[in-house]
Amino acid sequence: MTAPRETPAWRRLFGPATLFLLPALLFLGVFLAYPALYSVVRSLFDASGSQFVGLGNYTRMFTDDRTLVAIRNTGIWVLVAPALVTGLGLVFAVLTERVRWATAFRVLLFMPMAISLFASGIIFRLVYDENPDRGVVNAAVVTVHDVFASPSEYPGARPRGDELAEDTALGGFTTTRAYTVGETAALPLVGIRPGEMPEQAAPAAVPDAAEGTIEGVVWLDIALGGEAGTVDDGENGMPRMTIEALRDGQVAATTTSGDDGRFTLTGLGAGEYEIHLTADNFTEPFRGLTWLGPTLVTPVIISSWVWIMTGFAITFIAAGLAAIPRDALEAARVDGATEWQVFRKITIPLLGPLLLVVFVTLMINVLKIFDLVFVIAPGSVQADASVVALRMWQVSFGAGGNQGLGSALVVLLLVLVLPIMYFNIRRFRRERS
């Protein structure tokens, strides 16, 4: 028997093991390691790629307002979105666990995952459209609102001429001059389409002066070829307008205009009164909220991401739930624990590692979020909704191709992902040992 021959160094280096690993290494090198390293290198050069600028791109990144907004928004996303989805996923998974149609429910909740983010984005862009005729959310909001507060008769009406002026204290419009008992007032308004007047509106007529009262007319002063400020043929009165007589800012009398726009203010003593058309005649109809405006856009996009990703979380957590030993739960119940206690003290600790995996996966997913923001935010608020990945794309490809600055943003993303990676690897190691 001879001692096994020492393998030569070159054989060890280029032995079968290395040969088998080579293709994989080559792929990893070409498609992962090289681009990552090159991005770091590229981030140190200017837009043209020929001028070394050191950390210039990084300084610019942290001083540019729009990039800072993107970094802030990514922060909000990372803090809110993964936690929300994991939480909701846990709740739904537990709630659907013992339902008869559990699988059907889960399939339903998982379905959004089957739609591409881009398509979901387009759907949500419509869902949150500001126009209640298009956006279903605002349609619902407006319907509910109008149940409690009916829309006014003359939204958007404005005075013509200087008979009336906007009343900054009370809202609505107040006459610029004062009237005494026995006078008449002609108050012209515009801004309403004739076809949108109440049906009972009749041709306006200037009332005659009467003893002891102030007579007046409010009418829509927009007949074609008519003279501004006078009641012409074909001009209708504005019925059901609430009109007040004011004395030193106090309401002295209230009345409502008739079908021909005439009104009579009675019960007034001597002295001067201003005539006030109350604000509730002119309240703009409630049109819902500007969901896709600068303030609400990020929460709105996060909500649609939650809609999409909750199914993902449910599937994982439900699988984890199924693997929890039943006897532990049974034992707790036998010992008199309430369902809440079972959930808090048994289910969650046993699910802990799995919840963490889901959470971390979602976090990485959130860091690279791009398409939803790109599709949902209207052009005018894209800068307000921007996230790092979107800003990176804009800077390097969308806007004049500054791939130096773009690479710096990519490196920032990489740096943000690194701790999560490190954490993941450590956990893998622990699990193996």
Added chain:
Amino acid sequence: MSAPTPTHSRLLRPLGVGAAALCLTLVATACGDGGSASADGADLDGQALEIVGPWAGDEQKAFEQVLALFEEQTGASVSYSGAGDDLQTVLQTRIQGGDEPDVALIPQAGLIEHFAEEGALVPLSDEVSQVLDDNMAGAWTEIGSVDGTAYGVYLKVANKSLVWYNDDLFAETGAAPPQTWEEFVGLSEDLADVGIPPLSIAGADGWVLTDWFENVYLQTAGPEMYDQLAAHEIPWTDPSVEVALETLAEVWGQEQLMLGGGNGSLQTDFPTSVVNVYSDDPDAAMVVGADFIGGVVTASTNAAVGDTAQVFPFPHVGGEGEAVVVAGDAAVAMTDGEATMELLRFLATEEAAREWAAIGGFVSPNRNLTADDYADPVLGQVAEQIVLAGDSVRFDLSDLQPAAFGATVGDGMWQTLQDFLADPSDVEGTMERLEDEAARAHGE
């Protein structure tokens, strides 16, 4: 960058020589005629040309019909392929690979400059320039030139100085198309008085707002200043910009003149803004924009162009004459050869323009065409306005800027004008922001 070019010309030379020999031996007379600007071109029997451009669908079909005319006249075969929105990438890749098409149709003037600097373009021959001069205003040759060298032939252009209005609503209220800016503002106020929001503005799309600004600036400052601002020779803090912004604010500053007010406009995208004016129950009376709004009207509403959907030229501000903001696709030569130049010459002729005009969906800068040559009377009117403006046509200013400043969502001109629409009182701040971003984008 320059490496592929010599290789390519080496490849081409034998072909060119062959064609010349063919000319000499076979059809010497026809070749001689090719030198003049006559309608029938040179004999290019058996030669193959390739064109890459942005057109697809109906536009591609119509263009191929125009090319068929050229094939018929010369015997050359021309193949067109559409590259859609990826045109720049496609061309860039092919140039780097030494496989450039003979002719490219380039939609942005800035891109012509980019390719010319790379040495990828062949200047127009004197003969083609001559045909251009015979057929269109000198401004068009200038738009297609880089540093005084002519490269581009404009065949199909867009008129961006239009106001589209709903004729039914105009008839209902007795409104008439205005001529001047004062009349335009007055008409808008009158429409608002009768409860019809006059304007639908797609503020969510930044380019719609830059078109507004360009029109007002071209009118208030004049073509010379426009050129200087486009080249950033004068800063955006120039008083002329202030005048333009203040003029804009006369409309943008009045909430009741815009459907949904300023903030509602910022939520409105371009197709919606058109539908707002031409839906069965229209919400607004006018939308400012280019001739291609007609296409949106046809595609997305029941209104008919020329009937309910009509246009008037963007109103004159301050007594300046006709001036039109245009855009368009320029045909440029990427290979050097008789056949290539012959094709460009053909595209510059009124014959090519008339062919496409008769098919429709086309506006030509060719001054030898009349409104009657167009299948669609509205487009005839639109084209006439361009011809009337003569040398006062100017290319879309934002398209002449670096993309970071002129064509980026959430950045540069787009975002700054959107901020201005939200707060039209901030003229000073808007000018400063525009200047900051312009300076940065121009690399100053």
